[in-house]
Amino acid sequence: MIFYCEKHLNHKPEKEMDMGIFVPNADTPQRIEKIAVELQKEGYELHDINHFDESVLSLVHDRDYIEWIKNRSRITPPEQEYFPEVFGYDRLFDTGTPITWNSYESALYAVYTALTSAEWIICGNMFSYAMCRPPGHHASADMGGGYCYFNNIAIASKYIQNKKGGRIAILDLDFHHGNGTQDIFYNDPSILYVSLHGTPDIFFPWIKGFSNEVGEGEGKEFNLNIPLKPETEIEEYISNLNIGLDKIKDYSPDYLLVSLGLDIVEGDNQGGLNIKTDDYIKIGNKIKKLIDDLKIPLMIVQEGGYSGENNAKAVIKLFEGMNIEK
Numbered sequence: 001m002i003f004y005c006e007k008h009l010n011h012k013p014e015k016e017m018d019m020g021i022f023v024p025n026a027d028t029p030q031r032i033e034k035i036a037v038e039l040q041k042e043g044y045e046l047h048d049i050n051h052f053d054e055s056v057l058s059l060v061h062d063r064d065y066i067e068w069i070k071n072r073s074r075i076t077p078p079e080q081e082y083f084p085e086v087f088g089y090d091r092l093f094d095t096g097t098p099i100t101w102n103s104y105e106s107a108l109y110a111v112y113t114a115l116t117s118a119e120w121i122i123c124g125n126m127f128s129y130a131m132c133r134p135p136g137h138h139a140s141a142d143m144g145g146g147y148c149y150f151n152n153i154a155i156a157s158k159y160i161q162n163k164k165g166g167r168i169a170i171l172d173l174d175f176h177h178g179n180g181t182q183d184i185f186y187n188d189p190s191i192l193y194v195s196l197h198g199t200p201d202i203f204f205p206w207i208k209g210f211s212n213e214v215g216e217g218e219g220k221e222f223n224l225n226i227p228l229k230p231e232t233e234i235e236e237y238i239s240n241l242n243i244g245l246d247k248i249k250d251y252s253p254d255y256l257l258v259s260l261g262l263d264i265v266e267g268d269n270q271g272g273l274n275i276k277t278d279d280y281i282k283i284g285n286k287i288k289k290l291i292d293d294l295k296i297p298l299m300i301v302q303e304g305g306y307s308g309e310n311n312a313k314a315v316i317k318l319f320e321g322m323n324i325e326k
């Protein structure tokens with residue numbers, strides 16, 4: 001089942017600062033809208049989301065941080081955008097994640113979209129796709145960044161465990177390392193985090209995503225980073241994906257959650273790999289085989305991907321590769 005919420009349309013950051021100058025913000029509503037339109041043309045149905053209590057944010061985020069985002073949204077006049085001025089004081093780690101008057105609400109409904117998807121799989125269904133926007137995987141307990149305010153997939157993971165228990169594997173396929181998700185579960189052996197991403201030597205978020213980050217304390221060995229060279233193509237990508245999937249197979253989780261960033265596609269304006277949209281059939285095949293072998297449900301959460309057109313093509317090919325029914 002595919003879940004979509006139109007509240008993301010109200011979140012329209014106009015600019016971001018890149019290398020000291022303002023450029024158009026890449027997190028456009030169009031990114032998701034194009035996927036929605038094309039999926040429906042293909043015969044897939046989109047489903048509306050359920051509402052939850054705002055307190056679900058506390059499953060992952062610090063109260064101070066939640067209040068700061070909420071208040072910042074409330075006091076920022078329409079037509080204006082708030083950018084962090086003092087790093088370490090403000091709660092945003094980059095200059096790509098401005099706060100507008102309804103960023104809080106849109107981010108909250110992205111969380112509700114992920115939770116509606118989570119509900120669907122814990123009720124005994126085998127597949128859901130949460131069309132979240134804004135994305136989430138760069139947000140940690142007390143810090144936003146990389147277009148992310150609240151960590152949709154991390155909150156969904158906690159929600160699933162609170163309701164049903166069990167162990168979860170998160171496979172992060174976004175071009176960027178999911179520093180937020182990694183941080184949140186770094187000491188937690190009940191959640192395995194596996195990420196393939198452009199090497200942080202060169203690419204955002206720079207601070208995290210190296211292969212020597214393997215988890216800490218009880219969480220040691222339950223974090224696997226697989227950094228990739230610029231312009232990596234599908235063959236090499238798949239051999240690295242196999243390493244990640246083997247790790248997940250050995251872990252034998254009760255649920256597989258995928259952070260689906262489509263910014264690994266060649267030409268993405270935030271990316272740096274050379275994956276073709278047709279290659280998603282192969283990626284889909286691999287994931288499908290894993291969940292069939294393990295007999296576990298799959299939940300996909302949308303993260304990055306900055307060409308609406310390629311996003312739609314990639315998702316359709318991925319679903320084809322996974323044999324998702326319409």
Ligand code: SP5
Nearest residue numbers: 018135146147176204269303304
């Ligand atoms: C969810 C997600 O994919 N967030 C990624 C945010 C990445 N922003 C990086 C900004 C700095 C790099 N600028 C390169 C732009 C070249 N056109």
Ligand code: ZN
Nearest residue numbers: 174175176304
């Ligand atoms: Zn990304």
